Amino acid sequence: MITMNYRKAIAEAIARAMRRDPRVVFLGEDVGKPGGAFKTTVGLRDEFGPNRVWDTPISEQAIIGAAIGAAMRGLRPIAEIMFADFLGTCWDGIANHAAKLRYMSNGQVSVPIVIRTHGGAGLGFAAQHSQLFDNLAMSIPGLKVVVPSNPADLIGLFQAAVDDPDPVLFIEHKALFDVKGEVDEDPFSVPLGSAATVRQGEDLTLVATGAMVPVCVQAAERLSEQKVSAEVIDLRCLTPLDMSTILTSIAKTSRIVIVQEGPATCGWGSEVAARTADVGFNSLDAPVRRVTSPPTPTPFAANLEKLWVPTVERVVAEAMSFW
Amino acid sequence: MKEIRAFEDKLQQLFSDGLVRGSTHLANGQEAVAVGAAAALAPQDVVFCTYRGHHHCLARGMPPEAAFAEILGRLGGCCGGKGGSMHLTDPSLGLLGSYAIVGAHIPIAVGSAWASRVNGDDAVTCCFFGDGTTTIGSFHEALNLAAVWRLPIIFICENNQYSEYTPIAEVVPVVNPAADRASAYGLKSVLVDGNDIEAVRSAVTDARGTAAEGNGPSLIEAVTYRQSGHSRADPGTYKPAAEVAYWNTRDPIKLFETSLDLPTGELEAMNRGVEATIAAALEVALASPEPGPEALLTSVWGDAPT
Numbered sequence: 001m002i003t004m005n006y007r008k009a010i011a012e013a014i015a016r017a018m019r020r021d022p023r024v025v026f027l028g029e030d031v032g033k034p035g036g037a038f039k040t041t042v043g044l045r046d047e048f049g050p051n052r053v054w055d056t057p058i059s060e061q062a063i064i065g066a067a068i069g070a071a072m073r074g075l076r077p078i079a080e081i082m083f084a085d086f087l088g089t090c091w092d093g094i095a096n097h098a099a100k101l102r103y104m105s106n107g108q109v110s111v112p113i114v115i116r117t118h119g120g121a122g123l124g125f126a127a128q129h130s131q132l133f134d135n136l137a138m139s140i141p142g143l144k145v146v147v148p149s150n151p152a153d154l155i156g157l158f159q160a161a162v163d164d165p166d167p168v169l170f171i172e173h174k175a176l177f178d179v180k181g182e183v184d185e186d187p188f189s190v191p192l193g194s195a196a197t198v199r200q201g202e203d204l205t206l207v208a209t210g211a212m213v214p215v216c217v218q219a220a221e222r223l224s225e226q227k228v229s230a231e232v233i234d235l236r237c238l239t240p241l242d243m244s245t246i247l248t249s250i251a252k253t254s255r256i257v258i259v260q261e262g263p264a265t266c267g268w269g270s271e272v273a274a275r276t277a278d279v280g281f282n283s284l285d286a287p288v289r290r291v292t293s294p295p296t297p298t299p300f301a302a303n304l305e306k307l308w309v310p311t312v313e314r315v316v317a318e319a320m321s322f323w
Numbered sequence: 324m325k326e327i328r329a330f331e332d333k334l335q336q337l338f339s340d341g342l343v344r345g346s347t348h349l350a351n352g353q354e355a356v357a358v359g360a361a362a363a364l365a366p367q368d369v370v371f372c373t374y375r376g377h378h379h380c381l382a383r384g385m386p387p388e389a390a391f392a393e394i395l396g397r398l399g400g401c402c403g404g405k406g407g408s409m410h411l412t413d414p415s416l417g418l419l420g421s422y423a424i425v426g427a428h429i430p431i432a433v434g435s436a437w438a439s440r441v442n443g444d445d446a447v448t449c450c451f452f453g454d455g456t457t458t459i460g461s462f463h464e465a466l467n468l469a470a471v472w473r474l475p476i477i478f479i480c481e482n483n484q485y486s487e488y489t490p491i492a493e494v495v496p497v498v499n500p501a502a503d504r505a506s507a508y509g510l511k512s513v514l515v516d517g518n519d520i521e522a523v524r525s526a527v528t529d530a531r532g533t534a535a536e537g538n539g540p541s542l543i544e545a546v547t548y549r550q551s552g553h554s555r556a557d558p559g560t561y562k563p564a565a566e567v568a569y570w571n572t573r574d575p576i577k578l579f580e581t582s583l584d585l586p587t588g589e590l591e592a593m594n595r596g597v598e599a600t601i602a603a604a605l606e607v608a609l610a611s612p613e614p615g616p617e618a619l620l621t622s623v624w625g626d627a628p629t
């Protein structure tokens with residue numbers, strides 16, 4: 001085992017995928033020589049050279065399009081979109097092309113690409129540099145969506161994403177860059193669509209992704225001081241969505257709080273809430289609850305942004321409202 | 324060219340008879356661009372085209388029955404009936420798709436050329452698009468990237484004078500929507516008569532050579548005319564009569580026939596052969612069943628049956 005932070009794990013994940021499969025190529029803005037706007041891709045161009053790591057112009061449509069076309073011709077491209085917010089300039093390539101070409105061609109064409117992006121709030125980047133867009137991505141059939149919360153998961157899920165036959169949107173949370181964790185030195189992969197129960201509990205289930213996972217773990221610790229035992233589930237992927245881990249958990253706990261960064265309406269939490277209420281109705285002793293951001297863009301001012309991103313206090317309060 | 328014309332004419336009739344759902348975009352008048360380019364390409368080359376792409380697929384060798392069946396939503400179609408008129412695809416022929424979001428396929432074609440560069444293979448990518456497409460951002464992003472990376476790709480703008488119902492001159496500030504933009508990407512300006520099959524073949528042959536020798540992309544503007552309306556039932560009444568009459572005198576098939584100067588008997592025999600081929604293809608297509616309901620859920624994912 002080696003210890004590394006989430007930021008380093010990103011470069012490590014890409015490097016492992018590139019060492020393993022010569023078809024893997026990597027492109028994006030400032031990802032090569034400069035090592036990435038967030039220094040998440042340092043060293044890759046030195047190790048793999050200019051025929052596998054490509055710096056692009058500021059052309060998100062061309063980045064996504066090039067990845068799609070190269071994948072159709074047998075490569076396994078990884079495309080970086082610097083901020084998830086910039087997906088707004090290239091949803092067409094992702095939603096109308098990458099996700100649909102297999103279906104429209106009746107399986108003749110496949111688009112095995114990984115689109116990596118840095119998303120999420122909490123760092124004072126304001127409304128155009130703080131979104132995740134996980135919910136929009138999750139609504140597109142044909143697109144897989146991965147939201148890792150720690151270094152080991154990031155590396156394992158990334159390997160699975162690169163090996164996957166379908167397009168995958170891989171959203172790395174900016175607020176987690178300095179989070180450290182233990183990582184196996186040997187190659188490994190974490191199957192897409194498998195949630196992780198990161199803390200066992202008896203009285204209620206907290207479900208989260210990305211930066212909300214550590215928030216929920218801390219909330220669970222606070223709750224235990226009040227003699228409430230909370231189970232914490234890290235979904236890790238939104239598509240495929242692992243409902244069975246949630247249903248198994250609520251069969252034990254009978255209560256669920258969904259903790260989602262971003263506005264409530266049509267968030268991933270809405271889908272989890274609907275499916276829980278539908279399939280898991282008989283397990284529940286209380287209504288499905290959600291802790292989310294308010295229905296506004298992400299504010300800049302530090303005090304306002306703190307009100308926007310769900311906090312440990314809000315999760316604890318929502319959980320305690322059951323009793 | 325004649326086969327393409329007969330195919331499109333038959334399709335218009337099928338549409339009027341209510342047999343074709345959704346939309347169709349015919350290429351009557353633009354056959355020389357497709358056939359001239361196809362004649363210049365090699366078997367390993369790759370073609371990307373648009374919703375107005377029947378002519379490119381047929382020119383590249385798609386059997387007309389597979390195209391008819393697809394457009395009729397039948398199982399025997401090239402995409403099992405799941406793509407339709409705007410999405411004819413057959414990778415075995417190097418036809419990597421027909422795309423219905425204007426301009427979106429140009430960056431994808433650039434990606435195909437990038438793969439050739441990375442792999443060091445000898446396939447050249449050829450990407451067709453319309454004059455109106457030069458006004459969308461992806462066109463410019465794609466040309467810029469292909470040029471800075473010196474990729475083996477041929478961009479062919481079929482300037483058929485119209486962007487849907489709008490004359491191209493009303494929406495671009497230059498006379499030649501593609502050729503006049505070439506210099507912005509460090510490319511040579513190439514303008515050819517798109518109704519002259521030999522001129523197209525020669526320009527594409529040159530461009531293919533440039534790409535194959537590692538000298539990067541070419542942008543060809545083939546000037547032609549959309550004899551039909553934009554789509555479906557559009558009769559194109561907004562097109563000035565004098566303009567239509569002029570371009571009828573420049574019909575690419577007539578021009579080629581004249582240049583060949585074949586004996587009348589031979590021409591008539593050829594015409595009869597084409598009619599018979601298209602009629603037989605349509606019969607095969609009409610005999611094909613609709614896709615079964617199970618097809619609804621297949622081919623969404625690569626790792627699951629549904």
Ligand SMILES: Cc1ncc(C[n+]2csc(CCOP(=O)(O)OP(=O)(O)O)c2C)c(N)n1
Nearest residue numbers: 375423424425453454455456483485486487
């Ligand atoms: C992004 C986008 N905008 C608008 C349309 C609607 N549309 C379909 S074809 C077309 C005109 C395109 O003109 P041109 O590029 O000249 O191609 P042509 O149809 O003449 O072959 C438009 C506006 C579309 N399909 N996609």
Ligand SMILES: [Mg+2]
Nearest residue numbers: 453454485486
């Ligand atoms: Mg046009």
